[in-house]
Amino acid sequence: MxxxxxxxxxxxxxxxxxxxxxxxxxxxxxxxxxxxxPKPKAEESVVEQKTITGSFQSVEGVMDRLSCFCYHSGYVTTEDGERIAVCFEETVESCPKITVTGYQTSKKISENGACSKGIMGYLKVQSYVIGETDY
Known part of the structure; x- marks a missing residue:
């Protein structure tokens, strides 16, 4: 023993x-x-690149679920009536015609205060044209 x-x-x-x-x-x-x-608050994955045209409605500064995933955001509504969430690197105001090119991504958020956990897909804009002007 x-x-x-x-x-x-x-x-x-x-x-x-x-x-x-x-x-x-x-x-x-x-x-x-x-x-x-520390655990990441959100996980992001890039899916595909695409270009869409339609009217743009900004939701920056508005209580909208998309605001939990990106700050400079809104929705492009195509001629077919499809509503696509988009995220810009800068502020873009609502306008009747916009063409955006970017990468379709999805982001997962764990619960963090005001934002409930979940996954949302959106277009992360690389370039855009409002009317006939290239930005």
Missing amino acids: PKMKSILLGLPLLLLSCVTTEENVVLQPGEVISVEI
């Missing part, structure tokens, strides 16, 4: 001496280090 006690006492000490932080600080018996790894 004495041999077993020494093995059991030695094992926790061996395990504690192997646990280190990024700075290679050895923990002493009884010491505890709590490491919190």
Whole structure:
């Protein structure tokens, strides 16, 4: 039995001496280090690139689900009546005609306060033309 006690006492000490932080600080018996790894609030995946034309309704500064996924956002309504969520790098005001080119993406949000968790797809705009002017 004495041999077993020494093995059991030695094992926790061996395990504690192997646990280190990024700075290679050895923990002493009884010491505890709590490491919190931040989880991303949203996961984004790129799906495909496309170009759409239609009227644009901005929702920037408006309580809209799309605002949880991107700030400079709104919806392009095509001639066929399809309503497509879009996200810009800058503020774009509502207009009767716009052509946007970008990547269709989807973003997943974990619960974070005002935004409920979920997935939403939208077009992340790379370039756009309002009327006949290229921006």
